[in-house]
Amino acid sequence: MKEKIYLYHTNDLHSHFENWPRIRDFIGQRKKYHQLENENVFLFDIGDHVDRSHSLTEGSKGKENIRLLNEVGYDAVTIGNNEGITFSHNQLQHLYDEAEFPVVVANLFTEKGVRPEWAKPYTILTTSKGTKLGIVGVTAEYGPFYERLKWRVTSAKDELKAQVRVLKEKVDIVIFLSHLGIREDEWVAEECPDIDIIMGGHTHHVLEDGKFHNKTLLAAAGKYGMYVGQVEIEFDHSIKRVTARSAKLVETALLPASLQEEEELCEWERQGKELLSTAITTLEKPLEHNPLSTSPLSQLLCSALKEWCKADCAFLTGGLLLDALPEGPVTEYDLHRILPHPINPCLVELSGAELKEVLRQSKNAEWPTMEVKGLGFRGTILGAFIYDGIELVADTNQFLVNHEPIINDQLYRVATVDMFTFGYFFPELQRAKKHYFMPEFLRDLLKQRIK
Template sequence: MKEIIHIYHTNDLHSHFENWPRIRDFLRKRKQWHKEAEDGVFLFDIGDHVDRWHPFSEGTLGKGNVELLNEAGFDAVTIGNNEGITFSYEELNDLYENAKFDVLLANLYTRDHKLPKWAKPYKIYETKSGCKIGVIGLTAHFAPFYKPLGWNIYSPMDQLSFWLKELAPQSDVIVLLSHLGIRDDEWIAGKFKEVDIILGAHTHHILHEGIEVNGTLLGAGGKHGNYVGHIILEIDAQTKRIASRKAQLYEQDRLPASVDEGHQVQAWHEKGQELLGGQVVYLESELEADWFLPSSLPQLLSDGILEWCEADCAFLNNGLLLEGLKKGDVTRYDIHRILPHPINPCVITLTGAEIKEVLKATRDEELHHLQVKGLGFRGKVMGGFTYSEVSFGKDIQHIYIRGELIDPHKTYKLATSDMFTFGHFFPELQRAEKHYFMPEFLRDVLIWKLNGRGSS
């Protein structure tokens, strides 16, 4: 005799709510359907459901996302880096206070090196036949970002090894909710034979029929709700061992449309706009933003992070500012609309020789027109660059900081956005000593500067 268990999984929605109504309705219907058939059924989300680029997530500080997961009937989630490092310590501690699901997270600890009150490292779910399914969650090891916020993030591999010693003897089947990325998932599959299924996220990979690595089944559903994953397990009711397994994905645009889904999506946006409606400043004149030409608003923001970070110089790419600001009242929603990125200010210590190479690279026209995806960037193109306390002479070899020619042996502090510290554009910034300002985003610095708290 065999028992059928269905596991549905989502990942990396990033607050793309345009796809959520039909995903929610599909999952609720499937869960009811399987329960009526007396099959086991579980719904898991693998992190980055929240993304503060959307006004609903920003206005509710992610709690609106939690309510959506509640409504859909999820059983457990793990967190992604967007839940973990885009909120303050207190905000993350409060995020899941109304959750009706388990938050499974084995490698994040509090300031006191204790497990958070809102999470547990694993949970064992028991099916009708008595099959015990152990589920454990792990998130990406972004130590340079978690530490300034007050969290202690531990190696996911070490924590998996530690908790499996406790979990494996109690479980018939082990499922890992992994917001680590495909390469780490493959490594885990090769290293930990106890793990039967890895549901992946973070690198937005798509595994249409899953893949098997060293006897472990890996599944993943891309990003933005484009897919819903489904694992079907056939369990021998006597031995409680997996007799067969299958992975598949459902494309969201082939799911049945939800009633009034357009109105639902619009309502979430309007709710966010309402929550962010408070005035932050009154502008006596318009502040323009141009992606490729010098303009007033990018200059104001660049000057703002220079002061905020107490740096020697600063630069930002103009593409960060999606639009300018008109004369009159400016609300939090207006600031969020033009600066939706969950990007933090950062100060980087460089030698004069290093900073000169970075500044020269910012003048590359091809870079200005590059379409950027990821790294927290939620805009279209890189755009040109705006500088503070940096000037260029008649040729690219003559670059000045605070009016003085760069000394190749001197140490300078450069303020910029954290998206440039990952090495994708400027390798020198990845290797250098850096300090991230957390939890403030660039939009917080802009509000601070607009209110005249920086120097004029």
């Protein structure tokens, strides 16, 4: 007897709710169809469903994302870095309190080495014909960030191998929910031949018809809910083996519009705004902003960054701020609107020689208008560099820190943002000793300052 099993999957929605009504409707329709055909269907999310750049996610601390997953009827999910390291320890601890599905993440522990109650190393699902599916998940290893939040993330590959060894004795099919990225998934396909299917995310890769790598089927559905993934499995009960596997993507934009789609999206935005309606202060005059030059608002933020980190100097870019603040009441929603990024302050220790090199690079004339994607950045252009405690002497190209020439072998405490420490812009910052401030975001610093 041969059995058909259907799997649907989403990944890296990043709270792009504009695509969610169609995803919800499509999956609901497919579930009904398969059930009428007496076919088994399961649904998975591969992490980064939440993103605090959306006001509804921010205002509900991710709880509304969980409600949406419950509504569609997911069978298991894993977590991405946005669930794992953009919330406080307590917020993540309670994020899934009302989840109606298992959260499968094998490589996350408390700082004492205990797996949290809400996280399972694996789960087993059974079809109507008795076929057992073992579902294992791991998430990307952002060790220093998890440690700052009093979590411990262990080797994804080691934990995965350990759980697969357990599962292969208990189940007929092994499915891996991977928030590791395409290159790591290919490694897993080579090193863990007992895994039948890898559903991947994190690097936002699109595999339109899936991809076989070392006899393992890889599937992935891009980002932002632009696609829904579908995997079809054929399992032969007479020989107890998977005899066929295939994957495809369904483009969300080509699906029929959901009933009252626009009204629903507006309502989610309204709810987010209401949840963030707490007044912080009242401005007697506007705080103007221009992303391509130093402005009162960007200078205020840079000053707040330096003070927060107790640094000798600080720098960031004007593109981090998306708008000015007008005079009058300022709410949590206003600060979220102009600083939506899940970006943390960071204190970096640099020698004077290293600091000079970083500052020279920051004067790259092409950088301010560069469009930036990823790294936690949720704006458009990088913007001009803004400094506090740093100045460039005209016509000399000499930098000063607190009005004094930079001394090459002196150690400086430099405040900046975490996105500049990942190596894309400044290799010196990637190599340097760093201290990340978590779970505070830039908007939290600005909130304290304008109070």
